[in-house]
Amino acid sequence: xxxxxxxxxKNTNKPSKNKSNFILIIGxxxxxxxxxxxxxxxxxxxxxxxxxxDAFRRLSPTxxxxxxxxDATLLGTLHDAQIEKATTVVAVTNYDNTNILVAQIAxxxxxxxxxxxxxxxxxxECVYREFSIDTICPSLLSMxxxxxxxxxxxxxxx
Amino acid sequence: xxxxxxxxxKNTNKPSKNKSNFILIIGxxxxxxxxxxxxxxxxxxxxxxxxxxDAFRRLSPTxxxxxxxxDATLLGTLHDAQIEKATTVVAVTNYDNTNILVAQIAxxxxxxxxxxxxxxxxxxECVYREFSIDTICPSLLSMxxxxxxxxxxxxxxx
Numbered sequence: 001x002x003x004x005x006x007x008x009x010k011n012t013n014k015p016s017k018n019k020s021n022f023i024l025i026i027g028x029x030x031x032x033x034x035x036x037x038x039x040x041x042x043x044x045x046x047x048x049x050x051x052x053x054d055a056f057r058r059l060s061p062t063x064x065x066x067x068x069x070x071d072a073t074l075l076g077t078l079h080d081a082q083i084e085k086a087t088t089v090v091a092v093t094n095y096d097n098t099n100i101l102v103a104q105i106a107x108x109x110x111x112x113x114x115x116x117x118x119x120x121x122x123x124x125e126c127v128y129r130e131f132s133i134d135t136i137c138p139s140l141l142s143m144x145x146x147x148x149x150x151x152x153x154x155x156x157x158x
Numbered sequence: 159x160x161x162x163x164x165x166x167x168k169n170t171n172k173p174s175k176n177k178s179n180f181i182l183i184i185g186x187x188x189x190x191x192x193x194x195x196x197x198x199x200x201x202x203x204x205x206x207x208x209x210x211x212d213a214f215r216r217l218s219p220t221x222x223x224x225x226x227x228x229d230a231t232l233l234g235t236l237h238d239a240q241i242e243k244a245t246t247v248v249a250v251t252n253y254d255n256t257n258i259l260v261a262q263i264a265x266x267x268x269x270x271x272x273x274x275x276x277x278x279x280x281x282x283e284c285v286y287r288e289f290s291i292d293t294i295c296p297s298l299l300s301m302x303x304x305x306x307x308x309x310x311x312x313x314x315x316x
Contacts, residue, residue: 023308030278030279030280030297031297031301034297034301035301035304038301038305039308087311087315088308088311090304092300113311113315114307114308114311116304118300120188121188122188134307136300136303136304138296138300139189139192139296141296141299141303142189142250142276142294142296142299143189143192143193143196145294145299146193146248146274146294147196149272149274149292150197150246153245153246153271157245157271
C-alpha cells in the first residue's frame with residue numbers, strides 16, 4: 001500500500017471516512033481529478049486511487065482528501081482504501097473493463113449503496129443495469145448535447 | 159480524394175447537399191459514427207470524413223450518407239467534401255488540435271454558420287468561444303451527470 005496525502009501544505013482536513021459522506025474515486029484522469037477536487041472543495045471526504053502516482057498532479061493544491069497509488073482491481077487496494085466505509089464509489093479509469101470490475105466488486109462484495117461507473121462503450125450498459133450500477137457514458141451524453149444544439153440551430157434558421 | 163459510399167447495398171438516397179440540411183462530420187469514432195447513423199436515419203444529408211477507412215465499419219448498414227477517407231485538416235479534403243454547402247460542421251475526431259483547426263477553418267474560411275467541436279480538454283474552451291464555435295466537452299458533461307446522481311443519492315439517504 002502506498003498512501004500519500006495529495007498536498008504537503010494544506011492537508012489538515014483529512015477525510016473522516018464516516019459512513020455519512022465518504023466517496024471513493026477510482027482513476028485520477030481528468031474526470032476523476034476534477035470530481036475529487038470539486039467534492040473536496042465542497043467539504044466531502046474523498047479517497048482517490050490510481051495505478052500511476054503521476055496522475056495525482058491533476059489534483060488541486062487545495063485537495064484535502066487522500067491519494068492512494070494502487071491497482072483498484074486488487075481487493076487489497078480497495079481494502080486499504082477502506083472501501084467498506086464508502087457511501088459512494090465512482091469508477092472512472094480510462095478502461096471500461098476496470099470500471100466494470102471495480103464497480104461490481106463494490107456493489108456485490110462490499111454492498112456499497114451507490115456505485116457509478118464511466119463506460120466508453122455504451123453497449124456495455126446492460127451489464128451494469130443488472131447490477132444496479134449507475135453509468136455515465138460520455139459519447140451518449142455528447143450525442144444528446146449535439147442533438148440539443150442541432151435543434152436550436154433548426155429553430156434559428158426558421 | 160477517396161469517396162466511398164458507406165453501404166454497397168442501400169445507398170439509394172444520396173445526400174443532396176443542399177443548403178437546407180447538409181451536415182459534415184469530421185471523425186468516424188464512436189461519437190461521429192453514432193451521430194452520422196442517427197442523422198442519416200432521420201433523413202439528413204451527411205458526409206463523414208476520417209483518415210482511416212476502417213473507421214467506417216462503425217457506420218450502420220442503413221447509413222445513406224457518404225463516407226470520405228481523408229485528412230480534414232487539409233483544405234483539399236474539405237473542398238472535396240463540399241464543405242461550403244454545409245449548414246453544420248461537427249468536428250469530433252479524438253484529437254483536440256484537429257477539432258480546433260477544422261472548426262476554425264469551417265467558421266473563418268468557409269463562414270459555416272453552425273460549427274460544433276468536441277474538446278477533451280475543457281481548458282481550451284475559451285479558444286472556441288472567441289470563434290463562436292459550440293463545444294462539447296465529455297468530461298464536463300460527465301461531471302454534471304455525476305453531480306446530478308450524487309444529489310439524487312443525498313436525497314435518498316435523507
